[in-house]
Amino acid sequence: MTTTLVTGIAELLTNDPEREIVEDAAVVLAGDTIGWVGPAAQAPAADEAIDLGGRAVIPGFVDSHSHLVFAGDRSAEFAARMTGEPYDGGGIATTVAATRAASDDELRALVAHRVEEMHHQGTTTVEIKSGYGLTIDDEVRALKIAREFTTETTYLGAHVVPSDATREAYVDLVAGPMLRACAPHARWIDVFCEPHSPHAFDADETRHIVAAGRAAGLRIRLHGNQIGHGPGVQVAVEVGAASVDHCTYLSDDDIAALAGSDTVATLLPGVEFSTRSPYPSGRRLLDAGVSIALASDCNPGTCYSSSMPLMIALAVREMGLTPLEAVRAATLGSARALRREDIGVIAVGKRADLTVLDAPSYRHLAYRPGVPIARSLDEVSPS
Numbered sequence: 001m002t003t004t005l006v007t008g009i010a011e012l013l014t015n016d017p018e019r020e021i022v023e024d025a026a027v028v029l030a031g032d033t034i035g036w037v038g039p040a041a042q043a044p045a046a047d048e049a050i051d052l053g054g055r056a057v058i059p060g061f062v063d064s065h066s067h068l069v070f071a072g073d074r075s076a077e078f079a080a081r082m083t084g085e086p087y088d089g090g091g092i093a094t095t096v097a098a099t100r101a102a103s104d105d106e107l108r109a110l111v112a113h114r115v116e117e118m119h120h121q122g123t124t125t126v127e128i129k130s131g132y133g134l135t136i137d138d139e140v141r142a143l144k145i146a147r148e149f150t151t152e153t154t155y156l157g158a159h160v161v162p163s164d165a166t167r168e169a170y171v172d173l174v175a176g177p178m179l180r181a182c183a184p185h186a187r188w189i190d191v192f193c194e195p196h197s198p199h200a201f202d203a204d205e206t207r208h209i210v211a212a213g214r215a216a217g218l219r220i221r222l223h224g225n226q227i228g229h230g231p232g233v234q235v236a237v238e239v240g241a242a243s244v245d246h247c248t249y250l251s252d253d254d255i256a257a258l259a260g261s262d263t264v265a266t267l268l269p270g271v272e273f274s275t276r277s278p279y280p281s282g283r284r285l286l287d288a289g290v291s292i293a294l295a296s297d298c299n300p301g302t303c304y305s306s307s308m309p310l311m312i313a314l315a316v317r318e319m320g321l322t323p324l325e326a327v328r329a330a331t332l333g334s335a336r337a338l339r340r341e342d343i344g345v346i347a348v349g350k351r352a353d354l355t356v357l358d359a360p361s362y363r364h365l366a367y368r369p370g371v372p373i374a375r376s377l378d379e380v381s382p383s
């Protein structure tokens with residue numbers, strides 16, 4: 001196994017409570033894992049060396065919520081929202097039609113391009129959902145294509161009720177034959193639990209669908225409390241979901257329930273930005289002891305951005321997080337939202353999963369919004 005000594009790290013943010021920030025640091029990569037971390041002056045010898053010339057290094061971004069398998073364009077819907085149109089999920093049907101009409105190769109190329117775009121911005125792990133197929137064959141196809149890019153695939157047949165189905169029949173399909181066909185290609189099941197949308201699912205439908213998913217061996221994550229205050233957060237805690245995502249509208253009871261649970265609250269500030277919605281307070285969640293994550297929710301309707309640095313900047317500016325809390329939420333927090341122990345931390349035995357910043361400190365992610373300073377290690381030092 002080849003070992004590589006990475007030096008020239010002005011500031012290393014590890015997320016390891018033993019040594020959270022190391023200045024003038026070095027890391028030794030031993031194949032795919034981290035073999036050593038510490039001050040450069042104490043670094044051991046290795047087979048190869050990379051000098052980063054005074055850059056900061058952080059754990060790779062973990063984007064734990066995305067909908068990358070889609071075709072078509074909804075920029076006109078975005079423009080309408082900027083002049084006051086509300087979002088209610090109705091535009092999902094437009095993407096479903098375009099996605100069904102695309103060939104496998106077209107869809108695969110679109111996903112490849114989006115994953116590459118993420119990689120160039122420092123994202124090293126991505127979760128990808130289905131949900132723009134809404135037939136058995138189209139949902140299976142979406143998950144198979146997603147699996148070509150990540151192990152973190154999520155079955156979201158319960159995105160909306162398609163216009164040609166009755167609600168009752170569609171819930172039966174999603175929790176029955178569609179689930180059986182999709183489960184082999186997914187790690188997670190998700191439901192758009194949102195009674196404020198006429199297209200999405202209520203609390204009982206959500207409970208029914210996730211119970212079937214769990215019985216089929218899938219783990220649970222939910223969309224909740226996006227468009228208005230609803231039952232999503234409480235249902236997520238009740239069913240033991242790994243994460244409940246959006247959390248735009250939260251009551252004190254929701255926050256108390258999250259604080260007493262293992263469910264991560266995943267914040268998606270790009271959605272508030274792109275739907276002109278109020279930002280939830282990340283500060284309030286952290287102060288209450290809730291585990292939080294940050295993700296992009298990259299999708300054609302509510303946030304067509306794949307940029308985790310943008311999400312960090314928004315979380316700092318609009319959600320009350322410090323730069324350190326925001327970067328932690330986008331790495332360690334989102335790793336926890338995916339129940340992953342091997343990523344999100346730079347420590348011995350963890351995956352060699354680093355993001356390099358063209359800047360001296362992690363703080364520049366929020367300090368320099370819109371500037372492309374984050375990149376993956378292999379871009380800085382191609383092998």
Ligand SMILES: N=CN[C@@H](CCC(=O)O)C(=O)O
Nearest residue numbers: 092192223297299300301302
């Ligand atoms: N809200 C549900 N799903 C996506 C948006 C889907 C769409 O509008 O295409 C979200 O996470 O915001």
Ligand SMILES: [Zn+2]
Nearest residue numbers: 065067223297
């Ligand atoms: Zn989503």
